[in-house]
Amino acid sequence: MPATMSDVARAAGVSVMTVSNVLTGRKRVGENTRRRVLAAVDDLGYELNLTARHLRAGRTDTIVLVAPRFDHPYFGELAARLSKRLERTGRHLVVEQSGASREGELEALSLARLHLYDGVLLSVVGMTPDDVERLRTTVPVVLLGEQDMPDRFDQVRMDNVEGARLATAHLLATGSRRVAAVGGSTSGRGMTFVRTLGWRRAHEEAGLPADDALVLPAGQSDLADGREAVRRLVREGTSFDGVFAFTDTLATGVLAGLAEAGLRVPDDVQVVGFDNLDASEFLVPGLTTVDPGHDEMADHALRLLDRLIDPSPGAGAGTAVEPERVTGPVSLVLRGTTRPAP
Amino acid sequence: MPATMSDVARAAGVSVMTVSNVLTGRKRVGENTRRRVLAAVDDLGYELNLTARHLRAGRTDTIVLVAPRFDHPYFGELAARLSKRLERTGRHLVVEQSGASREGELEALSLARLHLYDGVLLSVVGMTPDDVERLRTTVPVVLLGEQDMPDRFDQVRMDNVEGARLATAHLLATGSRRVAAVGGSTSGRGMTFVRTLGWRRAHEEAGLPADDALVLPAGQSDLADGREAVRRLVREGTSFDGVFAFTDTLATGVLAGLAEAGLRVPDDVQVVGFDNLDASEFLVPGLTTVDPGHDEMADHALRLLDRLIDPSPGAGAGTAVEPERVTGPVSLVLRGTTRPAP
DNA sequence: CTGTTAGCGCGTTCAG
DNA sequence: CTGAACGCGCTAACAG
Numbered sequence A, B: 001m002p003a004t005m006s007d008v009a010r011a012a013g014v015s016v017m018t019v020s021n022v023l024t025g026r027k028r029v030g031e032n033t034r035r036r037v038l039a040a041v042d043d044l045g046y047e048l049n050l051t052a053r054h055l056r057a058g059r060t061d062t063i064v065l066v067a068p069r070f071d072h073p074y075f076g077e078l079a080a081r082l083s084k085r086l087e088r089t090g091r092h093l094v095v096e097q098s099g100a101s102r103e104g105e106l107e108a109l110s111l112a113r114l115h116l117y118d119g120v121l122l123s124v125v126g127m128t129p130d131d132v133e134r135l136r137t138t139v140p141v142v143l144l145g146e147q148d149m150p151d152r153f154d155q156v157r158m159d160n161v162e163g164a165r166l167a168t169a170h171l172l173a174t175g176s177r178r179v180a181a182v183g184g185s186t187s188g189r190g191m192t193f194v195r196t197l198g199w200r201r202a203h204e205e206a207g208l209p210a211d212d213a214l215v216l217p218a219g220q221s222d223l224a225d226g227r228e229a230v231r232r233l234v235r236e237g238t239s240f241d242g243v244f245a246f247t248d249t250l251a252t253g254v255l256a257g258l259a260e261a262g263l264r265v266p267d268d269v270q271v272v273g274f275d276n277l278d279a280s281e282f283l284v285p286g287l288t289t290v291d292p293g294h295d296e297m298a299d300h301a302l303r304l305l306d307r308l309i310d311p312s313p314g315a316g317a318g319t320a321v322e323p324e325r326v327t328g329p330v331s332l333v334l335r336g337t338t339r340p341a342p
Numbered sequence C: 001c002t003g004t005t006a007g008c009g010c011g012t013t014c015a016g
Numbered sequence D: 001c002t003g004a005a006c007g008c009g010c011t012a013a014c015a016g
Helices: A006-014 A016-024 A033-043 A049-059 A073-087 A102-110 A129-134 A160-171 A190-204 A223-233 A248-260 A278-282 A296-308 B004-010 B018-026 B029-045 B050-057 B073-087 B102-110 B127-136 B159-174 B191-204 B220-234 B248-260 B278-282 B294-309
Strands: A062-067 A092-097 A121-122 A141-144 A154-157 A179-182 A242-245 A268-276 A288-291 A325-327 A331-333 B062-067 B093-099 B119-123 B143-145 B156-157 B179-182 B242-245 B271-273 B288-291 B326-329 B331-333
Touching: A006 A016, A006 A033, A016 A288, A049 A160, A062 A154, A073 A092, A073 A248, A073 A278, A073 B073, A073 B093, A092 B073, A121 A296, A121 B242, A141 B029, A154 A296, A154 B294, A160 A179, A160 A190, A160 A242, A179 A190, A179 A223, A179 A248, A179 B278, A223 B278, A242 A248, A248 A268, A248 A278, A248 B278, A268 B288, A278 B220, A296 B093, A296 B119, B004 B029, B018 B073, B062 B073, B062 B288, B073 B093, B073 B278, B093 B143, B102 B331, B119 B294, B127 B288, B143 B294, B156 B294, B159 B179, B159 B191, B159 B242, B159 B271, B159 B288, B159 B331, B179 B191, B220 B242, B220 B248, B242 B248, B242 B331, B248 B271
Parallel strands: A062 A092, A062 A121, A121 A141, A141 A154, A154 A325, A179 A242, A242 A268, A268 A288, B062 B093, B062 B119, B119 B143, B143 B156, B156 B326, B179 B242, B242 B271, B271 B288
Antiparallel strands: A092 B093, A288 A331, B288 B331
16 A cells, blocks of 8 residues: 555654645745655655646646557657657656557547546547547647648648659659559548649649559558559559659668569669658668658647647637647658659 | 536436446446436536546556657557557556656656556666666566666566577678677676677687677667768778677668668678567568567566556465566577578 | 445645 | 645445
8 A cells, every 4th residue: 555645744743735845845844844754755655646636736747649559650750859849848748559540549539538638649540520520528639640630620730742742743853754652542531642642743743644553552551561562563564663652661661672673773763752750861772752840840739739738828718729720841851762853 | 617527417417426327337327317417428528537537546557668769669669569468458558758868767757657557667778777776666667678677676678698699690600700799888787788798609609709899889879870880890991791780770770881881781791680670671681680579578568567566366465476587589580681591 | 226425645725 | 834624526335
């Protein structure tokens, strides 16, 4: 049975409140009593119960990032960024996993686990806009994700169409004519669709045809899916001389597939990814990729969340904050999987 | 102001207890009242306050993994494994970050954040055995980490010496004679030291000299450190024809460095990593690496934690559990960065 | 089947 | 500077 604050109080011969004051340091306490209290704390091995404090305080000073999966590097890097920023204000980040499915995400919310935190950064991949519309919660939520959601919530996303356009345009400008869209999709509304849109737009702008046979969907296992996409192109004899992979992880699989097929990068096939993961610079050859403005996105996400958590200190009540939808600035990072621009 | 259970009770014209019973489903409730309650819940947008439930219940059904950094792939993969197992028993995993430093780890503990969870899987990299010895907590803790810690706590670790020996022995058996130990250290007691020990042992067993000039330390940024290690070897004219990188992430950097230097893998230099990350299979060429038995380690960690959380249901009280120290089974995964065994 | 009582461990309020 | 009472929101135990 762990010791409670009143155990400590009794042992030190003071009241519970004095113990609390000593521990929080909020009020001045006489040096004598202070030492007696600390001695008792040490003696009993007392440990503060944060659960109780949180209930009392009504806040936890903790933000949660709900990511699709723990083992997706993009979210690991995002979490690290967010964590660093939150530490500056004495708060904490914890990460939970939704399972990358509609059900997992809905459960993450309905289970009210979110109330354990002062705010939620929810990465949406499985839920439909309709699900989001129906979402009822009093917890401050900012959505992260590439599919446009109802404007009931703030949302931070990458500039997907422009990023995809940039990537594809670069491939076309450096000589590729048959650019596969690995991870793409010709329907739906999610990330896969909008990046496919950018791929198509680049072709239009260049006055070149975009062949839907080059749009290859991915599943849940990006690395293997990227490799499999190349295997399939080769197996089916579809000609291609460029790949726009919708994530760097897919691109990593693509590079493996190309090597396996004996295709040289960038001589036979050029490759561009999307995300600019830490590791992408270190692939061989280095991966040309779209950088989605990680730092800006992290800044935006926390700014939006903070104004929900601390509702307009200046303005009066009833000043409902208008949900915002912000977009990170994309840029192309040129490395070895593409040829130099002519 | 979010609605509370008693708001719901009042609106439905029942007692708070009845609301609780409806929501938990633990007791039978009349169909009429049940519907009235649910209507009121919906009406008020009531959301359960888990903090209060946790305080009341004395547990949270949540385990925390304290990892050095969010953006380290090894821990992302570990978290995914642990999470999958915990879901089977209706529990949750959350991940926190310690900052890979002694201070960060100590704070993670002293802040008593741990009381928010039923158990803690603490990855130790910065704390010294002395720190651990001094650690006082009533929270169930299992240590993860490669440095041997005092046996006050359970500990799960890889078989580092044997893994390193296997990796190095394979390099020597396939013709390498000057094997760099990237990430190594000739002093200390941590992971870097024990794997260096294995590197040395393999040389002894093969009757070959181990040159300390080939032991290159790493810093905090594994990818860049791996590349830098190669740059340094080349710059200083130290001859080498093999690399044992102490993590797959370091190995990724090493491969980038070798490519940059125009050295062919595995013809000029063979490379072996350690960890068998998901991505390692997809590097070009595929990374030969030591697999530390991920699944077994995850199983052990949770088994040890569970017996602390649920102290010996069969045995009586006072049956203190003896701390265990278990080790995952290592094996070598052969891929393209090494030549076939002769 | 439903309501009452009591308290989880802490911190705010107001006296002393 | 210190103490006593009350309540944060929920649930176990017992009444009725």
